[in-house]
Amino acid sequence: MAETDINPLRRPLPDGIIPEEAITRTENRWVAVMLGMLAVMMAIIVVTGATHALNPPSNVETIDPTTLHLGGEFVESNLGTAVEPDGSVTVRLIAEQYAFVPDCAKVPVDTPVKFRLTSTDVIHGFLLPATNVNTMVVPGFIAEVRTTFTRPGVYNMPCHEFCGDGHHGMWARVSVVPKEGFPQLTAIERTNCAKQ
């Protein structure tokens, strides 16, 4: 009976067992502590964001996906890794159902790298695990992310937004190679992650 009965009516507690003033005082103290905690967290984010230039991809740059192949920045011959006059590199990639083009990008270690991506069809995602490189690739826009790789190695590059029934097959790679060997690589070698 006790087990099946619900909330047998107990003698209710009387009103005002804790004075109103005491409750208000305690609550105000708690609110102040919590606001202080949130303020500290916010300050850390502002300071680290400003000093480390940690900004998510936020270049609002449009592009017409229907004319990508006809000319301009994302024409086929311009895809992959390009060396800029200042020594940094720019990697241009196209995301489409269900591949990244090219499916490999070689970049030199300890060098500023700028990824520029766009989509020809639906929304894709671009993620390099264990780095701060992470962006959505939205058709009609160019997504730009910057990073510097400090360790050589091959980074997997999965599409991280559902883009249709072949989504799981959309993996590419970024291969970070020693700085010395990079300038000698041909354009084909720069888009080939297969082991030599």
Add this chain to the structure above:
Amino acid sequence: MQNSSRLALYHYWVAFAAFLPAMVLGAWQMLMRSPLPAPLDDSNAYYTSVTLHGTAMAYVVTTFFAMGFGYAVTATSLRRPVRGVTAAWIGFVICLIGTVMAAVIVLSGRATVLYTFYPPLLGSAWYYFGVLLLVGGSMIWVALMIYNMAAWKRDNPGQPVPLPMFAITATALLWAWAASGVILELLGVVLPRVLGLTTQIDAALGRTLFSVTLHAIVYFWLMPAYIAFYTLVPQAAGGRLYSDTMGRLTFIMFLVFSLPVGMHHLFADPEHGAGVKFLQSFLTFFVALPTLLTVFSICASLEIAGRARGGRGLLGWIAALPWKEPMVLAVALSLVMLGFGGFGGLINMSYAMNSMIHNTSWVTAHFHLIFGGAVVIMYFAIAYEMWPRITGKPLRSKALARWQLWLWFAGMMIATIPWHLTGLMGQPRRVAIFDYNDPFVARMGPLVIISVIGGMILLVSAILLIVILVRSQLGEKHLATPLRYALAVNPPRYVPASLNGFAMWNAILVVLMVVAYGYPIGQFFILKSSVSAYEVTRQSIGAGVR
């Protein structure tokens, strides 16, 4: 529970009837993406299943549960019949038709677009119409909540609206605001293209409008759980609510702060600038405040109960709490999951840290802990509290109910802790098949297998829930004590108008929404970022994508 009994019961049953199959799908999805063999090993079915699981859990279970809870709360907290019962039934039928429509279309493979339906992925128009009917039908409920509160205030001038009614009306207003994003996206962006009225579609505008819904909808799911925290938990524990004012402020803060923050879901999007992202990151911090205040209020209320039951010393009151009450056990388990999930959420909403885990299984872990864990376990406890009152038949049994809650907690923790870790390792979410021969993916294999075990425990718990509810309903009639809500330690005799209604808060919200979303949405009228789109259906995969 008068005229609202049947109304509430039907809503609850639709919610739980959708919940069980959605759980089966979820468990199967976990097997599919793991290194273990899965029955019906088919990646297309996986994405269809994710769409159905998400649509059922995010729209159907939650909306029906909140509506049923709203009618029950209206009748019991105002202690008078719900007004507008006919309209409520019409709303119920509209929502049900929408649900069936959406489910049938997704099952037929013609709308595999996930519940977030990010265009330019397009599905059958009937799927979107189904979702619109469900969301639109629930607006009748929103109107009825507002109407019932207003009518009570008119009949009881100067009286404070009972906290449960005040809170459920805040929930209804929050849902109306939240739903505006998805309704605008479907009517303004998706359907014109699906129906062939336009040839272009603005994918980025669609995402931005959806972000208005995307965060606030989570608080809509959360609100019934918080209403239970404030009004049912202290009562079940045998105590009093620490403070009525704090409760009102909490629900007002949820309404005001959960809306102008949705763009923290778009931190990694290229179509918005750093300024608006930073602004909404800043605003997002405020939405943590009501939760932090709630944790304090609920612990203080429980302490009052524990001490009234003879608990002594610094922590002795915890042991003295009536842990045999499902509601008391559920709140403790819920707060633990809320703690873990909330911690993950603080990372997600941090402007720069989000880059580490955006769209990885970390995010899946986060919202499963918060919604699937902290919130849904309170839905269970609410059902256990309400079933005897609605059906007039006692719960069979409290011991079984405690088992169900513990299993749910254990399953959710075992499932989501590995997801957090694989997310940090860089495992993307919403992926049907992983190549576990790849050394990068292979490292995640053991963790994924552990999470599958958690998923199976969750499924067992869900089945147990249905068993308990059906068994109870088939039992013998028994005189049940009426549902009572916790009174505050100092019951309010008078509250200022600002804490007894929402007019001022809605006005503030309008200003905040214009500040937060005016530019982000307005920019699309200048940017001209529309792209051509085509229907993504099963057939087009077989016949080549384009």
